[in-house]
Amino acid sequence: MSKKIAIIGGGNLGTAIAEGLINSGFVLPEHIIITKRNIVTLKPLEEKGVLISNNNMEAANYADWIILAVKPFQIKEILQQLKPHLQASRHKLVSVMTGVWIKDLQEVLGSDFTLFRAMPNTAIAIQQSITCICKHKASDDESNYVIDLFNKLGKTVFIEEKLMDASTVLGACGTAFAMRYIRANIQGGIEIGFDAATATLIAAQTVKGAAELLLTKHTHPEQEIDKVTTPKGCTIAGLNEMEHQGFSSSLIKGIVTSYKKIVTDM
Numbered sequence: 001m002s003k004k005i006a007i008i009g010g011g012n013l014g015t016a017i018a019e020g021l022i023n024s025g026f027v028l029p030e031h032i033i034i035t036k037r038n039i040v041t042l043k044p045l046e047e048k049g050v051l052i053s054n055n056n057m058e059a060a061n062y063a064d065w066i067i068l069a070v071k072p073f074q075i076k077e078i079l080q081q082l083k084p085h086l087q088a089s090r091h092k093l094v095s096v097m098t099g100v101w102i103k104d105l106q107e108v109l110g111s112d113f114t115l116f117r118a119m120p121n122t123a124i125a126i127q128q129s130i131t132c133i134c135k136h137k138a139s140d141d142e143s144n145y146v147i148d149l150f151n152k153l154g155k156t157v158f159i160e161e162k163l164m165d166a167s168t169v170l171g172a173c174g175t176a177f178a179m180r181y182i183r184a185n186i187q188g189g190i191e192i193g194f195d196a197a198t199a200t201l202i203a204a205q206t207v208k209g210a211a212e213l214l215l216t217k218h219t220h221p222e223q224e225i226d227k228v229t230t231p232k233g234c235t236i237a238g239l240n241e242m243e244h245q246g247f248s249s250s251l252i253k254g255i256v257t258s259y260k261k262i263v264t265d266m
């Protein structure tokens with residue numbers, strides 16, 4: 001029998017997690033309870049058999065695994081409400097909230113609970129996320145369960161908690177960076193003759209294929225570039241011009257700027 005899971009905060013991320021877990025068959029719909037204050041938007045999940053509620057305490061009483069998916073500023077109050085209903089011997093908590101540290105959760109809950117932090121990205125909605133995970137007081141079985149869960153929603157990697165901000169930049173903000181790269185390709189594609197829809201298809205599928213090459217063949221990007229660059233050819237001419245204009249440098253500077261922002265402001 002699958003374990004019972006409560007998702008506290010049925011917004012974009014919470015509902016995407018619920019849908020992915022049901023679609024993948026990881027858990028029976030009736031073994032998930034999902035909460036928010038206004039439950040009208042949860043009706044589609046209810047129609048699939050998921051339990052919905054506006055009562056977080058009810059959810060905690062129902063489930064052993066609790067996924068915290070509210071906005072960071074809401075969590076302290078919610079945990080204070082939940083605390084009398086939580087037992088360290090029973091409940092395991094998984095926070096997907098950006099910028100909420102294990103020590104922040106422990107400030108309310110104490111240090112006895114098994115806690116995980118997970119940083120997915122928006123591709124979790126189509127089960128194609130990369131989810132970076134760190135843990136506190138977790139057994140091997142508990143860690144494996146969390147890996148299995150997020151593997152149903154894409155790929156996973158365990159990291160140290162000190163890298164959580166970096167994982168937010170590379171993995172979660174990274175979706176926006178990739179989108180802007182694809183958009184630029186579309187704009188260029190239109191200028192050299194394609195309509196927008198065809199340019200979008202070519203640009204998006206090309207990026208997807210390039211990523212799949214790395215993920216399936218485990219090659220270095222430069223090895224794949226070597227296969228495309230004929231001496232004196234058009235690819236190397238375009239690539240070198242991009243580099244003259246600061247292509248790699250601007251991406252690295254953008255990533256470092258995002259990181260500095262998250263570390264200093266959030």
Ligand SMILES: NC(=O)c1ccc[n+]([C@@H]2O[C@H](COP(=O)([O-])OP(=O)(O)OC[C@H]3O[C@@H](n4cnc5c(N)ncnc54)[C@H](OP(=O)(O)O)[C@@H]3O)[C@@H](O)[C@H]2O)c1
Pocket residue numbers: 008009010011012013014035036037038039056069070071072074078096097098119120121122172
């Ligand atoms: N979106 C992403 O791709 C992404 C990626 C990584 C991490 N995150 C993190 O995930 C968290 C959620 O992000 P999101 O984009 O899903 O935000 P969101 O759509 O605003 O979802 C938050 C949900 O929490 C509910 N909520 C508020 N107060 C509540 C309470 N007292 N009890 C139960 N539910 C309550 C809200 O619904 P009501 O107002 O109806 O209660 C809302 O639906 C954030 O901390 C974010 O940092 C998001």
